[in-house]
Amino acid sequence: DVMLALKGVEKVYNAGKPNAVEVLRGVDLELKAGELVALVAPSGSGKSTLLHIAGLLDSADGGDVAVGGERVPQVKGEGKRTALRRRDIGFVYQFHHLLPEFSATENIVLPQLANGVSDRQAQARAAELLALVGLEHRGAHRPAALSGGEQQRVAFCRAVANQPRILLADEPTGNLDPGTSDQVFEALMTLVRGSGMAALIATHNLDLAARMDRIVRLEAGRLVAG
Ligand code: ADP
Ligand code: ADP
Numbered sequence: 001d002v003m004l005a006l007k008g009v010e011k012v013y014n015a016g017k018p019n020a021v022e023v024l025r026g027v028d029l030e031l032k033a034g035e036l037v038a039l040v041a042p043s044g045s046g047k048s049t050l051l052h053i054a055g056l057l058d059s060a061d062g063g064d065v066a067v068g069g070e071r072v073p074q075v076k077g078e079g080k081r082t083a084l085r086r087r088d089i090g091f092v093y094q095f096h097h098l099l100p101e102f103s104a105t106e107n108i109v110l111p112q113l114a115n116g117v118s119d120r121q122a123q124a125r126a127a128e129l130l131a132l133v134g135l136e137h138r139g140a141h142r143p144a145a146l147s148g149g150e151q152q153r154v155a156f157c158r159a160v161a162n163q164p165r166i167l168l169a170d171e172p173t174g175n176l177d178p179g180t181s182d183q184v185f186e187a188l189m190t191l192v193r194g195s196g197m198a199a200l201i202a203t204h205n206l207d208l209a210a211r212m213d214r215i216v217r218l219e220a221g222r223l224v225a226g
Helices: 047-054 079-088 104-114 119-132 148-160 178-193 206-210
Strands: 002-013 021-032 036-040 062-067 089-092 166-170 198-202 214-219 222-225
Touching: 002 047, 002 198, 021 047, 021 198, 021 222, 036 047, 036 178, 036 206, 047 166, 047 198, 079 089, 089 148, 104 119, 104 148, 119 148, 119 178, 148 166, 148 178, 166 178, 178 198, 178 206
Parallel strands: 036 198, 036 214, 089 166, 166 198
Antiparallel strands: 002 021, 002 062, 214 222
C-alpha cells in the first residue's frame, strides 16, 4: 500500500539564470503505510526542498508525485494540490508553530473543525491523541506553559489529527536535548504505529534514525539507501 511515491523528482531554483541551483536531480522514493523512514541529509543538500515537494507545499520542475496512488499536478495555482495537502499531509517543523492563544487541546481541535468534524468528535480525538503521547494532563495548557518536548508532542498530535496518509517532519527534535528527543521520538512512533500513516522524518540524530524502519540519504540531488 504505497502512500507516497516520488519518481524522478527534479527541482531547480533560478532556472535558466546564471545563479541556477539544481537541488534535486531525480529523486525516487516510495513510502508504504505504517512505514517510518529517516531522511538524513547535510545542511544545504535540499532536504527542506524535498520535504516541501513531498508535502505538496512546493512544486517539482520534473518527475511525478503521487499521494495514495493519486497523481498530484505540479502546477501552481491548481486547487487540487492544496486540497490533497489538506486531506493527506501532516507536517511538523523544528519549531512547533502552535497557536499561542489556544490551549493544547484547542490546537488539536481547530484543524479538525476546519475539516468538518463535529466539536464533540474533535474533542474526543484530541483527548485520545494527548493520552497516546502521555500528555493527558496538559490539554488545558497554552504552548508557553509547556516544555519544548511537550510542545513538539502536541505539534505531532495536531499534525495527525485529521488522519493524514503521510506525516512529514523537518528535524522535529533539532531543538531538544537528547532525553527529550527520545521522549518525542517515542511519541512519534506510537502515533505512526497506531495508524496506517507513512512517515518521513528528517533528522541529524543518527541514533533516532537507526531506530526507524529504514534510512534514506540525500546525496548530490538523489536519494540513496542509508
Ligand atoms: P536543506 O534543507 O538541506 O538545508 P534546502 O532545500 O533549504 O536545503 O536548500 C537546498 C539548496 O537550494 C541550497 O543551496 C539553498 O540555498 C537553495 N535554495 C533553497 N530555496 C531556494 C530559493 N527559494 N531560491 C533559490 N535557492 C534556494
Ligand atoms: P523542561 O523544558 O526541562 O521539560 P520546564 O521547566 O519547561 O522543563 O517544564 C517542566 C514542567 O512544568 C513541564 O511539565 C511543563 O508543562 C510545566 N510548566 C512549565 N512552565 C509552566 C507554566 N508557565 N505553567 C504551567 N506549567 C508549566
